[in-house]
Amino acid sequence: MKPILETIDTRFGTASKHAFSRGNTLPYTGVPFGMNYFVPQTSDQEGSWFFDPHLPIFQGIRLTHQPSPWIGDYSWLLLTPITGEISGDTLFHRQSSYNLDRAIFNPHFLKIFSERYQIETQLTPTCYGASIQLRQIQGKKLSLYLHAADDLSLEQIDERTVSLGQIGLTETNKSPLVMFTALAFSTDILSINQVGQDWRIDLAESEAQVQLATSFISKEQAFFNLPKQDFTETRVDAKKSWEDLLGRFDVVETGPVDRTFFDHCLYRLFLFPQTFYEVSEQGEEIHINLASGTIKPGLLFTNNGFWDTFRTSFPLFALIIPEYYRQFLEGFLNSYRDTGYLPKWPAPDERGMMPGTLIDGLIADSACKNMAPELEEEFLKAMIKTATKADPKAINGRHGLAQYQKLGYLSTDFHESVSHTLDYAYSDFCISTCAAKLGQEELAQTYAHYSKNYQNLFDSETGYMRARDVDGNFRPDFSPYSWGRDYAECSAIQASLGVLHDISGLSQLMGGKEAFSNYLLKACQSLPLFETTGYGYEIHEMSEMATAPFGQLAISNQPSFHIPYLFRYSNYPQYTSLLIKTLRQKAFRAGWDAYPGDEDNGSLSAWYVWSALGLYPTCPGKASYDLGIPLFDHLRVYLADKNHWLDIRTQQNHEHFHFVKNCQLDEKEVQSIRHQDLLDAQTLNFTLSWLPNH
Incomplete structure (x- = not known):
């Protein structure tokens, strides 16, 4: 059976706080990869954590662009339906309790009943907006408050239509960011009043349909983006857009497991990156170039951290939704054309977050899978330029570029120097891969040589990757349990395994296969100890590792995603399936506390989906998959490029069977695919x- 959209509860993973994550997700209602998402706001006192699934308080529907609480929101707008007079000007004065049991949180449909105002609010999305139905069940006239952090202006166009404009600045480059919003009501507007920095719209009736759309282009474009159909038809279209993607997975026989969490992961998989282009009245794809403030032709996407998503999400897109992947590639290439750099963490423009330039991973992965050959030559130039052109603002490209080129590593002068160095070495492998694909052998060999730079930080005495100063001396106060400082969101234990592109080389560096095997065993068998040296306090990733009984295998965070599959390269390949099945059973759950840590942009959900398939792309940029252990007795996966279904069957799929006896691809036994x-x-x-097996 294909996933049933109405059974997916978007609140999974939302029971999180700043100090401890069970997903750090928001219950987005939207269309796949949409420009806007919609979330009921429960509190304005918790910053980025503005939704709590346990708190039955409703402050309004928030139109949000927040991809992660650590990035924060921008160009957001809160719509609060009320009746009668309000005694104060704050959200606290407007908020109402809502009935948790009557609420519906689906990807394509949101329904909230306000107890204070006796108003039923229903919402269904489009790519650029939503159709909203409001009904006050006692017949009282409706009013709508509009609230934003930006300066919010309002213009009444006619008796049923208003235009909003909110002006802000992007977080990093401080470029002007203007969002235009069009609101069209099915009933007359009686009055409009400004209340502090907010606006109140009083309507003539107790029921109203509100058509909403936004644009980063113009006021006129926002009106053009309004839903063209009524609420029911819009909801049908939103449902179809989800079912087209979710329906590429067909669970024929579940076996001894429940499919609820798997279906939720599919929903999370198709949220990011978000659309940041629009379609003009002439049918042309256009976007705002935030670097210049001008309107440019072509696709553009935003709200995506490549440090997170290159590992799992995009390799899964290549397999499942290749037609979307090609659009994403075009959009990322337009980012380069607009700014001179490939994006790292756009939201909406470049945030410069996290080590490396790991979009290189998905470019190399798309090249080795022949996803978009017509773009490869320009992408290779973009990768090289991004890798060799320093940004005076230290936002785009490689941080510490001159030093890396001189020393072959980043020194202790730079924050997270070990993680940066390892990621740069991987990016050099990606450049080499793309150059070889295009027949540029000399360039390929040059960057293949650079891809060995990870070796410059290996300390054979301790067996870990360690930070060096500019003179080549290892940092003296070393502990493998110390997080931060030289390592991004991990310690030396996890970071030292971050050589995706040369596992055999890393194994030899550590002393051979047996030493590599023992390293993996020790990491999994060790106590989950940590030291706060680099941060000065306990970050949530430390807390999550410490409270999960998985040793140093911190599956809550990206540096550990591939570690279970590294056993395939060790003396104990059978342990991969044991670890994967145990993690599936113990670290994930179908509930509001769903994940073992941050579900960043779909990357942890994608990890779970790969585990359910029994496959894993250990090194994006190499067109092969390592074997794991499937979840279901029989799962069918639609492969769009070949227009056929792949049947994945699992024999003897008992709950206590944790090992793979054998694996056959079309009746031929395989160890990788x-x-x-x-x-x-x-x-x-x-x-x-x-x-x-023995």
Whole structure:
């Protein structure tokens, strides 16, 4: 059975706080990869954590662009339906309790009943807006408050239409960011009043349909973006847009597991990146170039952290929704054309967050899978320019570029120097891969040589990747349990395994296969100890690792995503399936506390989906998959490029069978699978066992 949209509760993973994450998600209602998402706001006192699934308080529907609480929101707008007079000007004075049991939180449909005002609010989205139905069940006339952090202006166009404008600045570059909002009501507007910095619109009736749309282009474009259909028809279209993507997975037989969490992960997978282009009345795709403030042709996407998503999300897009992947690539190339750099963490323009320039991973992955050959030459130039052109603002490109080029590593002068160095070495592998694909052998060899720079930070005495100063001396006060400072959101234990592109080289560096195997065993068997040296306090990733009984395998965060699959390269390949199945059973749950840590832009959900398939793209940029252990007895996956279904079957899929006895691709036994072979295959069969093979 294909996923049923109405059974997906978007609140999974929302029971999170600043100090501890169970997903750090928001219950987005929207269309896949939409420009706007809609969330009921429960509090304005918790900053980025403005929704609490346990708090039955409703301050209004928030139109949001927040991709992560650590990034924060921008160009947001709160719409609060009320009746009667309000005694004060704050959100506290306007808020109402709402009935948790009567509320519906679906990807395509949101329904809230306000107890104070006896108003039923229903919303269904479009890419650029939403259709909203308001009904006051006692027949009282409706009013709507509008609230934003930006300066909010309002212009009444006619008796049923208003235009909003809110002016802000982007977080990093401080570029002007103007969002225009069009609101069209099905009933007359009786009056409009400004209340402090907010606006109140009084309506003539107790029921109203509100058509809403936004634009970053112009007021006129916002009106053009308004939903063209009524609420019911809009809801049908929103449902179809989700079902087209979710329906590419068909769980024929679940076996001894529940599919609820898997379906939720599929929903999370198709949220990011978000659309940041619009379609003009002439049918042309256009976007605002935030670097210049001008309107440019072409696609553009935003709200995506490549440090997170290159590992799992985009390789899954390549397999499941290749037609979307090609659009994303075009959009990312337009980012480069607009700014001179490939994006790292756009929201909406570049935030400069996290180490590396890891969009290189998805470019190399798309090249080795032949996703968009017509773009490869320009992408190669963009990768090289991003890797070799320093940004005076230290936002775009490689931080510490001159030093990295001189020393072959970043020194202790730079924050998170080890993580940056390892990620740069991986990016150099990606550049080499793309150059080789285009027949540029000399360039490929040059960057293949650079890709070995990770070796410059390996300390054979301790067995870890360590920070060096400019003279080549290792940092003296070293502890493998120390988080931060030299490492991004991890310690030396996890970071030292971050050589995705040269696992055999890393294994040799550590002393050979046996030493590499022992390193992995020790990491998983060790106590989850940590030291706060780099941060000065306990960050939530430390807390999540410490409270989960998985040793130093901090599955809550991206540097550990591939670690279970590294056992495939060790003396204990059977341990991969043991770890994966145990993590699935113990670290994830179908509830508001769904995840073992931050569900960043769909990346942790994608990790879970890969685990359910029994496959994993350990190194994006290499067109092959390592074997894991499937979740279901029988899962069908639609491969759009080949227009056929791949059947993944699991024999002896008992709850206590944690090992893979054998795996066959079209009746041929395999230990790993090439991407093209998977696309051409009809069946992938796993047989599980109680004890491992010997």
